[in-house]
Amino acid sequence: MSAPEDLKRKQPLVIGTHSGTFHCDEALALFMLKRLEEFQSAEIIRTRDTAKLAECDVVVDVGGEYDFSKLRFDHHQRGFEETFDEKHSIKLSSAGLIYKHYGKRVVAKELGLPLEDPKTETLYQKIYDSFIEALDGNDNGVPQYPSDVEAAYTDHTHLPSRVSRLNPWWNQIDIDVDARFAKAMELAGADFLDRIHFLGKAWLPARDIVLRALESRNQVDPSGRILRLESPCPWKEHLFDLEEDLGIPEDARPLYAIFPDDRAGQWRIQGVPLQVDSFELRKALPEPWRGYRDEELSEKSGVPGGVFVHHSGFIGGNATESGALDMAKKAVSF
Template identity: 30%
Template sequence: MTITHLVTHSGGFHADELLSSVILTRLFPTAQLVRSRDAAWIAPADGRIIYDVGGQFDAEAGIFDHHQKPNPLREDGQPFSSFGLIWARYGRDYLRALAVPEHDIGAVHASFDRDFVLPIDLMDNGAVNPSEAGPLFAGLTLPALLETLKPVFDDPDEDADDRAFAAALPIAAAFVEAAIRREAAKLRAQGIVAAAIEAAGQDRVLELPMGMPFRAGIEAAGADHLLFVVHPRGTDWALTTIRTGENTFEARADLPAAWAGLTDKALEAASGVKGAKFCHNGRFIAVACTRDAIMQMARLAVEDVSAG
């Protein structure tokens, strides 16, 4: 069936129907986006997808509302918003439209649902405070940021809400697509990290061909013996620690205390490594001019941990 109309409610908007529109307008670019509460528009019909309005949830009939009682719930009992309902039905097709590899579709769909969609669902339903919704939504929340794009209360233009919604749509799309690119990149990185771990054997230092997210790959491989990671960084090389968790700065091991905050000649003198350039005062990253220099620093850092 050809989708000819995408229908959501008129008036002020929220993150859930705005983000739903991101998904649907990508998948059905020729469909007309209609914002209305008219009964004739919000009733199921051929060629029509209705969301965040209509008082029903029936995916086969193309209607995805969550305001009715009983409201649609996830398997674990947490509530859906229209965004969660649309993502559950169309998210995999959206990922294919963004050229996510087929073998990664399931994993990216699940991780994006957990980290991005679910917090939107919970906040839209008043089921969680923004401060509890996860790192993506701490402080200024994404829903709050998107709602700042709504017109001011005394805008005299009767089309102000529709104009604001249209202007907000590409901004919301940029957030969604950037988050999905990051999720897909994490999976690509895990493959590279796994290969590097195999090549490293029982070495305490992991060498990667470029900077990338590596902690998840290290944990997935069960490589508990690793202490540090090295990789090229522009024309230099970097030596970094491995954090023990997603939301902490605690590392498996810190760089030597004697290096903290030093640069250039001072760091060369403290480390004994020619070409050492910088060590952060927090002792989680150091930089050197060459691979040989950074590998020397890595070995010294391992020895420092062993001696401590």
């Protein structure tokens, strides 16, 4: 039964996973399945009894078999080499397997997007890269930092460790492990849904703001090296992606971004980093301005309305948009 129509005709369904110590990957995998109409009423059984597993409609993270047509989703067996796509090298865990087959539907449902909307595809890929891949790497024993060159995956949640702590201690008895597993599903699912809604409602809308800023950068300054963002937003990752998509040469890419700080009623100027989470910059604000504030900064920079420049030169501020733009122009040619 691989088609949702077949599953709907056979209700309630039974989903099987392994008993004993549970892990983040199967907890999240089952949570994802339960978000979809055909699985939401399914019973979950935790067992290693092969006869009972054979009777299940879906089997996840146990059974030694991966076959989507039979709804078998294990990844422990010898010879399993499935990855998310050809761009990824980390083998999938059960979370990755379920996400690969059903994740796009879950994302679309949660955000009310059409399945074929390009935004759905963008988010489907982004959620794998920023959330699911770390769970696959962790469950498969892939070191996050296999070398001093580049991380194999990013993990900002430590979700596997948090799920693991829900397992009974070695010396606890009379613990309802299935009830603990239900809590693990809730914990993993809450993080997953939070990621979906943040990326869909905050991260993705920022892309349009950055695109407009890139397309109008030569009107802001003929150099094209200053990005004027109409609103503060998560802009760095979008900038790097769009620069590649638009084919902007490296020697023509923005060096600084200016944007309003609505809480302070001021404007900020920030150097564009070499990487998203790096303080290494394409070009820092001028050294003679660094560490100064207010009138001293205005005197040093020659731009009225100076507020501050961080001692490292990665960010500064001015009381007005025109002042921030003048600082950026001076910094470009400094």
